[in-house]
Amino acid sequence: MKLVRFGPVGMERPGMIDEQGRLRDLSAVVGDIEGRTIGPEALDRLRALDVSGLPVIDDAVRLGVPVANVGKxxxxxxxxxxxxxxxxxxxxxxxxxxxxxxxxxxxxxxxxxxxxxxxxxxxxxxxxxxxxxxxxxxxxxxxxxxxxxxxxxxxxxxxxxxxxxxxxxxxxxxxxxxxxxxxxxxxxxxxxxxxxxxxxxxxxxxxxxxxxxxxxxxxxxxxxxxxxxxxxxxxxxxxxxxxxxxxxxxxxxxxxxxxxxxxxxxxxxxxxxxxxxxxxxxxx
Missing domain, CATH: 3.90.850.10 (Fumarylacetoacetase-like, C-terminal domain)
Structure with missing residues (x-):
């Protein structure tokens, strides 16, 4: 599973790269890709998603740091x-x-x-x-x-x-x-x-x-x-x-x-x- 955060600096939203290589918006599923959402259970829930109905994002969008609120x-x-x-x-x-x-x-x-x-x-x-x-x-x-x-x-x-x-x-x-x-x-x-x-x-x-x-x-x-x-x-x-x-x-x-x-x-x-x-x- 490939997780991303996309959008302007400071306004990034969570996303996932699907099996066809398209960027899907995860905003309706998870608030952000960060410490509290990347534990084993949380990742299993994302892995089990049917992402086919999630919005596809334009390839030209900026990709930010793929995990938010890095502590160190x-x-x-x-x-x-x-x-x-x-x-x-x-x-x-x-x-x-x-x-x-x-x-x-x-x-x-x-x-x-x-x-x-x-x-x-x-x-x-x-x-x-x-x-x-x-x-x-x-x-x-x-x-x-x-x-x-x-x-x-x-x-x-x-x-x-x-x-x-x-x-x-x-x-x-x-x-x-x-x-x-x-x-x-x-x-x-x-x-x-x-x-x-x-x-x-x-x-x-x-x-x-x-x-x-x-x-x-x-x-x-x-x-x-x-x-x-x-x-x-x-x-x-x-x-x-x-x-x-x-x-x-x-x-x-x-x-x-x-x-x-x-x-x-x-x-x-x-x-x-x-x-x-x-x-x-x-x-x-």
Missing amino acids: IVAIGLNYTDHAKEAGRPIPEEPVVFMKATTSLCGAYDDTIKPRQSIKLDWEVELGIVIGTLARSVSESQALSHVAGYCLVNDVSERHFQNERGGTWDKGKSFDTFCPVGPWLVTPDEIGDPQNLAMRLDVNGKRMQTGSTANMIFACATLIRYVSEVMTLMPGDILITGTPPGVGLGMKPPVFLHVGDVVTLGIDGLGEQRQTIVADTRGA
Whole structure:
């Protein structure tokens, strides 16, 4: 099952992609796609729906973040051996955990705003895990039972702020529009093994990242177990799981994003994203 939220920013409505690939409006069935509506029983009710009578929405509509009211975004760094090497970092013995601000969330096709002080804007294709039921100190064997679904994420990063401005990574990861999610939230029954998904990212049509979730250092179940030991994961929280090699920082010489560049990315079964890099023209 592929769940979406569509419409203008701040006015998104819940939807579902039917078997013919059409977007159906779920507004008459559920208030929104959020923590309280993505537990197992709620998803079973949506799965049992006869959607043939629900309104079909024009393909041109904007798709927003596929889950509303995200409480927190927990991110994992250096979770692919080759990416750790290209970053000049040791292979982690434990997961590297950082946070992205929820204000960085945006839709899969929304523009990426280049911060005014940005000099090292970078990309990272990642698998996102959306939590469906409260997870606190869960076992690894039970970890995936807490998953509502998976999604495609671009962990947009400003490396100067991340690595050269002191403190933690978070400030280089949390600018507005630095966390495009979607286009869909895909339930686990459609994905099967989350450790066998091909990943890719292009910049201006040139392939930069090619990878597979099979090459994670710490698998999805391990990450949920680990993170749930140090913080409670709530329904609707998003856990993003690291990126394969091929980021701009790792190029020789490094390559970074500029206004006008176009980033496209995808993960098998989770759809594709497209972002255009734009200047920050907003007022203070």
